[in-house]
Amino acid sequence: MRYPLLILIPFFAALNGACAQTTMHPDGVAGTTMLAQNDEGESLDQRVRRVLGKSPVIADSGLDAEFLYKFLVAEIAGQRGDVALASEAYADLARLSRDAKVARRATEIALYAKRADLALQSARLWHESDPDSLAAQRTLADLLIQSGDLEAARPLISEVLAASPEGPGPSLMHLYQLCSAHPDKDAVAALIRDLTEPYVGLPEAQYALAQAAYGSGQLKQALQSSERALELRPDWQQGALLKAHLLGEQDRNAALAFMQAFLQTYPDALDVRLNYARALVSERRYPEAKSQFQMLLAANPENANLVFTLGLLSAQIGDEPAADEHFRSALALGYGDPDAVYFQLGQVNERLDRFDDAARWYRSVQAGDQFVAAQSRYALLLARNDGVEQARLYLQSLEVAEDGQRVQLVQAEAHMLREMREYGQSYAVLEQALVERPDNRALLYDVALAAEKIDRLDIAEEQLRKLIALEPDSAQAYNALGYTLADRTDRFDEAREYIARALTLAPDDPFILDSMGWVEYRLGNVEESMQFLRRAYSIQADPEIAAHLGEVLWVSGVEHEAKKIWDESAKQHPDNETLQRVMRKFLGR
DSSP, X not given: OOOOHHHHHHXXXXXXXXXXXXXXXXXXXXXXXXXXXXXXXXXXXXXXXXXXXXXXXXXXXOOOHHHHHHHHHXXXXXXXXXXXXXXXXXHHHHHHHOOHHHHHHHHHHHHHTTOHHHHHHHHHHHHXXXXXXXXXXXXXXHHHHHTTOHHHHHHHHHHHHHHOTTOSHHHHHTHHHHHTTSSOHHHHHHHHHHHHGGGTTSHHHHHHHHHHHHHTTOHHHHHHXXXXXXXXXXXXXXXXXXXXXXXXXXXXXXXXXXXXXXXXXXXXXXXXXXXXXXXXXXXXXXXXXXXXXXXXXXXXXXXXXXXXXXXXXXXXTTOHHHHHHHHHHHHHTTOSOHHHHHXXXXXXXXXXXOHHHHHXXXXXXXXXXXXXXXXXXXXXXXXXXXXXXXXXXXXXHOOOSSHHHHHHHHHHHHHHHHHTTXXXXXXXXXXXXHHHSTTOHHHHHHHHHHHHHTTOHHHHHXXXXXXXXXXXXXXXXXXXXXXXXXXXSSOHHHXXXXXXXXXXXXXXXXXXXXXXXXXXXXXXXHHHHHHHHHHHHHHOOOHHHHHHHHHHHHHTTOHHHHHHHHHHHHHHOTTOHHHHHHHHHHHOO
């Protein structure tokens, strides 16, 4: 195919019009004597050779007119960001030259342009031009699998496994990943069984078999292969992590026990220890997790991420002095997100009653996800020290770029007013913001909660129903409506339906579990109530959950446990209104 001269002119302009000794063919294509210069004085001939390398085709036959033209089209299109045109032009170059370097570049550009068809076409040419290239074999195999042709990819993968200079191990480790895009997981598993047959004595082959079996739903077979891999290389951390993952699919405690036993035998297996520590955090076994992170830190004393994590764990288990020390160390070690550390230091110092220090740390947060939360906490400290109006003026003076952050600051102001028990003002702030943004879901939710605090249950119900209409899968909206009806009305059956819907959407949410426990209690189903509330409290020891669980325990005759839960929660949350109210009701204080 030839291109008209009309298309060529702007491309020359892009090269600053620097052309010399140019002859033009009658059909409008520049001849081989063109010596266009780039900004560095490089001739077009030199540029082509630099980009494509010294290829036999170019060296033997020179640069003909059509090749030069299409190279210009491809390169200038790429420089201008037109990857679609660049990929098509380079695919033409690959077909024209049938040169391995050109075909490789055409494949890479087509992949960047997300043109799988052109990438596959060019990769075939690349492999045909250089059949011994492992890179060409791997790329073509990958593209064939993506196109769904496992059988065409089979001999290529087999060649890669046999010819890799580093041995088959690394390629076996990536074998399942290479095939994982194919939708037929059983076919993938069968292919990997065939390809690994010559290498079954290698742990990497067993690793690939385990991955393939797991991908096709054969968990038992996957576990057997992972165990065989560890028999072949007992100290192999990747194999151990795979087995732990597979065990965790059936029993998370079994996975934790396996990692613990592995670390007893191989205490220097830091990757396994890190994953074990993270798994303990997921199971909320914070003291054990902290111990593991301390061992990791002993091996990596300058690791700021580990120090920050230890700070979080110390704070989680109530060891504020240790948390303060770890967070300060993380800053000294150059932790990548200092604003996150400042916010944590603010919280820790607030719990230590070091309010001036807490205020200073909160004010230090200048950006990031914690910015609004930090300013909200600072405003609350300011309100307690200098009065509500000073705190409101401070929050209103903050400048933010996005409306979303402005809404968050409005919410922060309302939250501060609520904490100061200025419920009417809190509602007024949110109501005004909602007038300006009538369908803002966050504001609808907060207005409903604020309305309930001033006994406007009609408004609370109206806004929550509107929120549900806008967001039918909002577990929080269903829960808020159900809990309000359960706590403030006698519409218990209706309340239970809303909470049940919320629980379906978020079955492990501790606050929804608390709501279900509370409505069961209000319905007179004390045993059912106890089950939900205990589960909620085990997930999160929130003061309001503590208040509800304590009340149900008290009326069930387990008064000592109720008192213990209330006292423990009151130490952590001395100002919680719900907790104080229930303690006054049953303890007279």
